Amino acid sequence: MSHSPKKKVIIVGGGAAGFFTAINIAEKQPHLEVTILEKTSKLLSKVKVSGGGRCNVTNARQQPSELTPFYPRGGKKLYPVFKEFSTSDMVSWLSDRGVQTHTEADLRMFPITNSSQTIIDCFTSEAARLGVKVIQNCGVKHLEASENQWKLDTTQGIMLTDKLVMATGSTPSVWGLLGQLGLELVPPVPSLFTFNIKDPRISGLMGITFPEVNIRITGTKLEETGPLLITHWGLSGPAVLKLSAWGARELSEKGYHFQILVNYLGKRSNTDLRQWFDEQKQNHPKRRILNYPPGELTKRFWEQLCAYCDIPEQSAYGEISKKQVNKLTEELTQGLYEVKGKSTFKEEFVTSGGVNLSEVNLQTFEARRFPNLYLAGEVLDIDALTGGFNFQACWSAGWVISEHFQKSVNPSQSGNS
Ligand SMILES: Cc1cc2nc3c(=O)[nH]c(=O)nc-3n(C[C@H](O)[C@H](O)[C@H](O)COP(=O)(O)OP(=O)(O)OC[C@H]3O[C@@H](n4cnc5c(N)ncnc54)[C@H](O)[C@@H]3O)c2cc1C
Known part of the structure; x- marks a missing residue:
């Protein structure tokens, strides 16, 4: 057979x-x-x-x-x-x-x-x-x-x-x-990449993490909330990787050149934050600004951001001007960054x-x-x-x-x- x-x-x-x-x-x-x-x-x-x-x-x-x-x-x-x-x-x-x-x-x-x-x-x-x-x-x-x-x-x-x-x-x-x-x-x-950003607000801060930030890509509907990591090249972490995945095609069409708005305090609104600064000013005028950041911000990041906003090192909340409050509020809740290129995430x-x-x-x-x-x-x-x-x-x-x-x-x- x-x-x-x-x-x-x-x-x-x-x-x-x-x-x-x-x-x-x-x-x-x-x-x-x-x-x-x-x-x-x-x-x-x-x-x-x-x-x-x-x-x-x-x-x-x-x-x-x-x-x-x-x-x-x-x-x-x-x-x-x-x-x-x-x-x-x-x-x-x-x-x-x-x-x-x-x-x-x-x-x-x-x-x-x-x-x-x-x-x-x-x-x-x-x-x-x-x-x-x-x-x-x-x-x-x-x-x-x-x-x-x-x-x-x-x-x-x-x-x-x-x-x-x-x-x-x-x-x-x-x-x-x-x-x-x-x-x-x-x-x-490509999908799953990190954002290359050269900016004095984050330079030298690699390794610093934020538990929950909100990032929006201007001119698009792309928005994500999640942990963020500052790297040698720019920004990474789950919030960025998710944006890179959802926006893979749109960001490729932009040649990986676009702007993002970062809220380092997650979904906290600028009205809420401005109110928080006013409360500090009224109730804790002697508190040194550098020692009391709003939300879970690392000292190094907060110091660098305050310097960027021209707040002298020794300033107390009682001395902060309206203009400075506005600047800090803007930087914390809708800081505008220029992304120029991408890098791979741990390969x-x-x-x-x-x-x-x-x-x-x-x-x-x-x-x-x-x-x-x-x-x-x-x-x-x-x-x-x-x-x-x-x-x-x-x-x-x-x-x-x-x-x-x-x-x-x-x-x-x-x-x-
Ligand atoms: C560094 C890294 C880490 C990752 N970690 C994870 C993780 O932890 N978890 C997760 O879920 N995903 C992870 N991924 C994604 C995951 O690896 C891929 O989604 C997955 O390997 C895809 O499997 P695949 O079989 O389709 O392709 P592949 O794994 O790429 O396999 C395709 C194979 O086909 C062979 N081939 C190609 N052309 C030919 C040809 N003409 N003739 C014969 N053979 C050919 C290739 O040599 C290759 O061996 C990671 C990716 C990378 C790059």
Whole structure:
């Protein structure tokens, strides 16, 4: 009796999305021949450096409605995807394979070892256990549909596959190939970056943090509230990173040259602050201004701001003029800063843009107009804020693809390659 050859699945990209998709397909469909093609000599290289080497693997928020607001691109469309495989499913998936996780105060989750190598070891050993073939130094240079299969021209020769999963991350050359094929692309721009600002009010203050500031980008609707950090180059911290993600496209169009209004006291209004200064003037006229800042401001920042507002070092609240109150109020609640350029945040960045989500059926991650072609991970126009959400988009997509294969790929059909 002759055995028909196994049906083939090729996954292009040995990163987070590629490995997770491959493992789950191989687990659910042992009769399929699953192969990962990775163009470099390294596997899971971004996982390795992720989360500062600790891998912020997912987030403790569990409900799809809690997760979608963290995705500037993807958003609500990802709701059913997270319904099928959410962050808690990932935590269980890892736990079932011996990887325990822990949650930090801000709800980010890491392997309990605090080492990304734990995730890499888990994925590579699972892939090996399930017989996933991994071919390194094998880059895909061209792809085309050929009868009922996909034909790949790779650096190791021509390969044919019944099902093709593109999990190539933010690789411009692959977007080029997918564009040539006819898929619509959203032009890529960086997301998650810090703002370059040269300004005497913050120079020399790197390392100073603020628990809650409000930042608005003038001439736009972009506004965020959250912690802020002064860096060597300008401003960073969650409030800035969130703005960079939501404003990725708009700020790119501005050439990363724009103005921001900073309220160092969160949402405190200038009327409220002016009143506070008046109270100090009336009730505590002898209080030295430098020793009594309004709100949670560090001494160094407050001193530098007072100097900028021409307030002599020894001044007491009783001596402060109306003009000085107005100046301080303005600087604290709507300080105007000029942003000229961007920098990366701890080398962590993601790319906004990629294959337009309208091209993909998010119930299966199959391209609507190209049967048997699937896309997962950053190759798609999906990106998130920091917090483990970018990886979660990879895990959820990989799971959904594997479920779809389980339902749709008939084991009795033979591959004809
Ligand atoms: C420094 C840093 C830290 C990060 N930390 C976190 C974090 O802690 N938590 C989080 O959620 N997100 C984090 N991110 C984002 C996260 O790493 C990405 O969203 C995620 O890796 C995307 O996975 P992917 O599989 O789509 O792409 P990738 O991980 O980039 O994998 C794509 C793979 O495809 C390969 N490839 C490309 N072209 C070809 C080709 N033609 N043929 C064959 N192979 C090809 C590439 O070499 C690569 O190995 C971080 C990003 C960076 C840069």
